[in-house]
Amino acid sequence: MGPGFAKWIITVAFCWFIQIASGNSVEQKIYVELNNTVPCVRLLNATHQMGCQSSISGNTGVLHLLETDSDLDIILNNGLHAPYMVLMDASFFNSAVMMRMKNSTRVAGVAVVIPNSSPVQGFSPHNKCPNQYTGVYSDTYGPRLADCNGTVWNPLGNGLSFEDFKFPIFSMNDDNQTAVIRKCISEHNMGVNGSAPAYPLCALQLFSHMHAVTSTATCMRRNDIQNNYSLNPETVCDPLGDFNVWAPLHPINTTAKGHKANESVVVAATRMDGRTFFWDVATGAEGTVAGIVALLAASQALKTTAEQAPPPRNILFTFFQGETFDYIGSSKMVYDMDNNNFVIDMENVHSVLEIGQVGLRRGSELWMHTDPVSRRNNISVNQEVGNILKGMTSAGAELGLSLAEPTATQALPPSSFQRFLLSRAVPGVVLADHQSAFNNKYYESVYDNADYLNVSYPPDLTLEEQLEYVTDIARALTNVSTLVARSLYLQAGGEESQLENISADSKIVTQLLYGFLIQSNNSYFRSLTNPEDKLLLEARAPQYYVGVPISANTIKPSTRIVQYLLANYLGNSTGLNQSKCQDPSGLPEESKELYSYLWVRGANGSEAAPFCVRSTVRRTLAISPAFELKQYDSRTYSTWTESRWKLIRARIFLVASHDLEMLTLGVGIAVLLLSLLVTYFLSTKAELLFAPAQESTGSAY
Numbered sequence: 049m050g051p052g053f054a055k056w057i058i059t060v061a062f063c064w065f066i067q068i069a070s071g072n073s074v075e076q077k078i079y080v081e082l083n084n085t086v087p088c089v090r091l092l093n094a095t096h097q098m099g100c101q102s103s104i105s106g107n108t109g110v111l112h113l114l115e116t117d118s119d120l121d122i123i124l125n126n127g128l129h130a131p132y133m134v135l136m137d138a139s140f141f142n143s144a145v146m147m148r149m150k151n152s153t154r155v156a157g158v159a160v161v162i163p164n165s166s167p168v169q170g171f172s173p174h175n176k177c178p179n180q181y182t183g184v185y186s187d188t189y190g191p192r193l194a195d196c197n198g199t200v201w202n203p204l205g206n207g208l209s210f211e212d213f214k215f216p217i218f219s220m221n222d223d224n225q226t227a228v229i230r231k232c233i234s235e236h237n238m239g240v241n242g243s244a245p246a247y248p249l250c251a252l253q254l255f256s257h258m259h260a261v262t263s264t265a266t267c268m269r270r271n272d273i274q275n276n277y278s279l280n281p282e283t284v285c286d287p288l289g290d291f292n293v294w295a296p297l298h299p300i301n302t303t304a305k306g307h308k309a310n311e312s313v314v315v316a317a318t319r320m321d322g323r324t325f326f327w328d329v330a331t332g333a334e335g336t337v338a339g340i341v342a343l344l345a346a347s348q349a350l351k352t353t354a355e356q357a358p359p360p361r362n363i364l365f366t367f368f369q370g371e372t373f374d375y376i377g378s379s380k381m382v383y384d385m386d387n388n389n390f391v392i393d394m395e396n397v398h399s400v401l402e403i404g405q406v407g408l409r410r411g412s413e414l415w416m417h418t419d420p421v422s423r424r425n426n427i428s429v430n431q432e433v434g435n436i437l438k439g440m441t442s443a444g445a446e447l448g449l450s451l452a453e454p455t456a457t458q459a460l461p462p463s464s465f466q467r468f469l470l471s472r473a474v475p476g477v478v479l480a481d482h483q484s485a486f487n488n489k490y491y492e493s494v495y496d497n498a499d500y501l502n503v504s505y506p507p508d509l510t511l512e513e514q515l516e517y518v519t520d521i522a523r524a525l526t527n528v529s530t531l532v533a534r535s536l537y538l539q540a541g542g543e544e545s546q547l548e549n550i551s552a553d554s555k556i557v558t559q560l561l562y563g564f565l566i567q568s569n570n571s572y573f574r575s576l577t578n579p580e581d582k583l584l585l586e587a588r589a590p591q592y593y594v595g596v597p598i599s600a601n602t603i604k605p606s607t608r609i610v611q612y613l614l615a616n617y618l619g620n621s622t623g624l625n626q627s628k629c630q631d632p633s634g635l636p637e638e639s640k641e642l643y644s645y646l647w648v649r650g651a652n653g654s655e656a657a658p659f660c661v662r663s664t665v666r667r668t669l670a671i672s673p674a675f676e677l678k679q680y681d682s683r684t685y686s687t688w689t690e691s692r693w694k695l696i697r698a699r700i701f702l703v704a705s706h707d708l709e710m711l712t713l714g715v716g717i718a719v720l721l722l723s724l725l726v727t728y729f730l731s732t733k734a735e736l737l738f739a740p741a742q743e744s745t746g747s748a749y
């Protein structure tokens with residue numbers, strides 16, 4: 049009994065101590081979870097880590113609202129409650145302020161409030177020269193054009209997305225949640241008449257601890273060691289990547305890889321991804337969606353004419369994934385072509401037409417960018433480029449578009465086409481709305497959204513009416529799509545007399561813009577996809593950050609949507625039922641080597657009318673060859689990885705003063721020591737104290 053009682057005392061004292069030391073239970077009750085936040089996470093390349101992270105137990109600090117320069121002074125220099133958690137309006141989220149915070153030890157973390165309207169002066173957290181080291185221009189290829197010498201494509205880029213912050217940075221929208229935080233600050237953290245505020249103070253705690261450190265080379269090596277020697281391997285980082293989507297106009301046997309005799313292919317390309325400073329937020333309206341929509345609508349416009357009057361050359365519609373991160377998708381496809389691991393090889397590529405940013409035209413202007421180096425070095429390339437330019441210019445004139453060439457010495461803008469040129473001198477053109485620097489003043493930022501392209505509707509329209517309402521931008525992009533479709537037809541050797549039959553449909557363009565920028569769960573997208581494909585359509589716009597393939601079966605929704613749409617536009621409805629659609633082998637007319645088969649919902653009014661689409665659309669892996677080659681420090685291929693983490697969380701609560709906490713801790717320790725002493729006393733004197741009681745308890749059983 050004696051030692052048992054002593055144990056009980058110790059346990060009680062210990063629990064008490066734990067409770068006191070970890071903050072009292074009253075505080076626990078007033079934690080407010082912030083549910084609607086987005087973290088910045090750590091990304092790594094061959095040599096650096098960048099992004100943000102918290103300590104393993106989260107970063108905590110007293111909240112300070114950054115509204116004026118004097119607030120900045122309090123935070124960085126003379127406030128009494130450092131380290132601070134800074135709640136800032138997005139106007140302070142620029143490189144001057146953030147670099148000072150990065151330099152300071154007085155900042156525990158930052159919460160950025162994203163306003164509902166965009167900054168007029170522009171904002172781009174990307175760098176000034178996107179994909180600077182993995183494009184075609186280098187010391188050995190057009191050295192005078194390398195490193196954006198001459199043309200800085202993204203002059204507003206402040207490079208914040210490439211900085212390594214030692215503290216967490218979260219974003220939140222300006223809504224009820226920020227109202228809760230502001231209220232907490234104004235009630236507890238505002239000093240009266242300029243005096244320092246008194247405890248208890250409102251504090252913010254952010255968790256975003258990252259597992260990977262230093263660089264991709266380091267974290268991939270750690271992954272490998274774990275995989276080889278640990279029974280329970282823990283991955284610390286994953287390569288960025290997803291899938292490219294592509295479809296030839298005429299079927300190509302996909303079983304046979306490598307060079308195809310008699311196959312000459314015009315590649316029609318655009319990119320499918322974008323990014324922002326924050327994780328998995330990327331609306332990319334001008335940067336990404338304008339190109340996707342223009343090329344999809346062009347494929348739809350081409351189909352009928354291409355079947356009735358097939359051009360001699362094939363056209364390969366290609367949507368590259370991960371281009372934002374040093375051309376992941378295009379470098380993988382070119383690598384596969386060069387290694388006879390794709391359905392065609394580089395010799396089969398006749399030319400390339402790439403759709404860049406095309407949503408922000410100034411008037412009727414469009415620009416045809418070409419590569420001065422290959423044109424100068426190779427007469428036949430120069431001639432073919434000349435043909436393409438001539439075709440596009442005349443097709444544009446028909447449509448009232450004025451197409452122009454930038455100066456003959458200007459480099460190509462950042463584009464997938466550069467990865468083709470790295471392999472071979474291919475003729476090609478990149479179509480864009482800008483002559484030199486981007487028109488897009490929100491490149492790779494949260495403000496490159498539907499509003500920026502004026503995709504908005506009169507207030508009294510229902511969802512169905514919005515879906516069909518042709519906006520100005522839809523009309524403008526329809527024109528671009530028609531131009532692209534006609535140029536591709538000419539580039540593939542089609543007859544000029546057929547051009548007037550090729551026209552993009554403004555209703556389709558407007559529905560595509562709605563689905564890609566407003567909300568993907570709409571009746572149009574539903575009718576063209578498989579209702580059993582869960583998590584595909586959402587009540588918001590798809591996000592275009594490439595992300596990591598969590599397992600072989602997780603493919604980005606945006607990728608699959610593009611695949612479905614392209615299949616519907618280029619393919620035919622077949623009479624196959626659902627099970628035959630999944631596996632048509634054995635049927636005489638069908639071939640999985642030439643075609644792919646997708647089951648889609650269809651629409652008959654609002655009723656489903658499902659059918660099987662046969663098309664040439666395929667998906668192939670878009671993961672940088674660096675990971676296949678295990679060259680984690682590669683300079684040629686993308687090496688981007690994303691760190692793993694366990695917990696992303698944000699919450700606010702009130703903190704007592706540091707002195708008070710110390711006092712509580714001191715009292716706790718004193719109580720513990722006292723109880724130990726008492727316990728010692730009790731156990732040494734137990735016989736004396738409890739001897740009579742011991743006998744009576746014994747008889748109680």
Ligand SMILES: *[C@@H]1O[C@H](CO)[C@@H](O)[C@H](O)[C@H]1NC(C)=O
Nearest residue numbers: 080081082083084224225228
């Ligand atoms: C977050 O969600 C929890 C549980 O659903 C709720 O109690 C809390 O109030 C929410 N926080 C905010 C700021 O709305």
Ligand SMILES: *[C@@H]1O[C@H](CO)[C@@H](O)[C@H](O)[C@H]1NC(C)=O
Nearest residue numbers: 144146147148149150151152
């Ligand atoms: C950061 O701190 C270093 C050393 O104190 C200083 O030289 C540098 O100018 C600071 N940078 C910024 C952006 O404040």
Ligand SMILES: *[C@@H]1O[C@H](CO)[C@@H](O)[C@H](O)[C@H]1NC(C)=O
Nearest residue numbers: 191192193194195197198457
């Ligand atoms: C940059 O371009 C200018 C003009 O073409 C040229 O004189 C200069 O040498 C180039 N700089 C580099 C580093 O190549």
Ligand SMILES: *[C@@H]1O[C@H](CO)[C@@H](O)[C@H](O)[C@H]1NC(C)=O
Nearest residue numbers: 093094095096181210682683
């Ligand atoms: C990795 O990113 C850092 C920061 O942007 C950059 O300075 C460095 O050149 C990059 N490394 C490679 C190999 O591209």
Ligand SMILES: *[C@@H]1O[C@H](CO)[C@@H](O)[C@H](O)[C@H]1NC(C)=O
Nearest residue numbers: 084222223224225226227228
């Ligand atoms: C925000 O608060 C207003 C009024 O309190 C309420 O009507 C609205 O539903 C709230 N919005 C969200 C997203 O919780």
Ligand SMILES: *[C@@H]1O[C@H](CO)[C@@H](O)[C@H](O)[C@H]1NC(C)=O
Nearest residue numbers: 238239240241242243244246
């Ligand atoms: C703050 O200052 C004003 C004017 O100086 C004074 O009237 C007021 O009483 C002060 N408030 C407190 C709480 O000290």
Ligand SMILES: *[C@@H]1O[C@H](CO)[C@@H](O)[C@H](O)[C@H]1NC(C)=O
Nearest residue numbers: 269270271272273274275276
């Ligand atoms: C892990 O195993 C693979 C194949 O067995 C080997 O190539 C690699 O070098 C090993 N990595 C480490 C870090 O031991």
Ligand SMILES: *[C@@H]1O[C@H](CO)[C@@H](O)[C@H](O)[C@H]1NC(C)=O
Nearest residue numbers: 301302303304305639641642
């Ligand atoms: C596709 O190519 C494979 C391998 O060359 C061949 O066996 C197969 O018959 C071809 N299929 C068709 C439909 O041409």
Ligand SMILES: *[C@@H]1O[C@H](CO)[C@@H](O)[C@H](O)[C@H]1NC(C)=O
Nearest residue numbers: 301304307308309310311312
């Ligand atoms: C390629 O075309 C030539 C002439 O048009 C024809 O003789 C030959 O059989 C074709 N080859 C293949 C593999 O289709």
Ligand SMILES: *[C@@H]1O[C@H](CO)[C@@H](O)[C@H](O)[C@H]1NC(C)=O
Nearest residue numbers: 425426427428429472473474
């Ligand atoms: C020019 O380019 C064509 C097509 O890419 C290629 O076949 C030819 O060998 C090149 N000529 C020279 C002189 O590089």
Ligand SMILES: *[C@@H]1O[C@H](CO)[C@@H](O)[C@H](O)[C@H]1NC(C)=O
Nearest residue numbers: 407408409500501502520521
């Ligand atoms: C959007 O509307 C504004 C104001 O009417 C206009 O200045 C701008 O050019 C429009 N943008 C596009 C992409 O149409």
Ligand SMILES: *[C@@H]1O[C@H](CO)[C@@H](O)[C@H](O)[C@H]1NC(C)=O
Nearest residue numbers: 355618619620643662663664
């Ligand atoms: C669709 O049907 C047209 C006309 O019958 C045909 O030319 C084309 O090859 C078919 N395409 C596919 C993918 O089945």
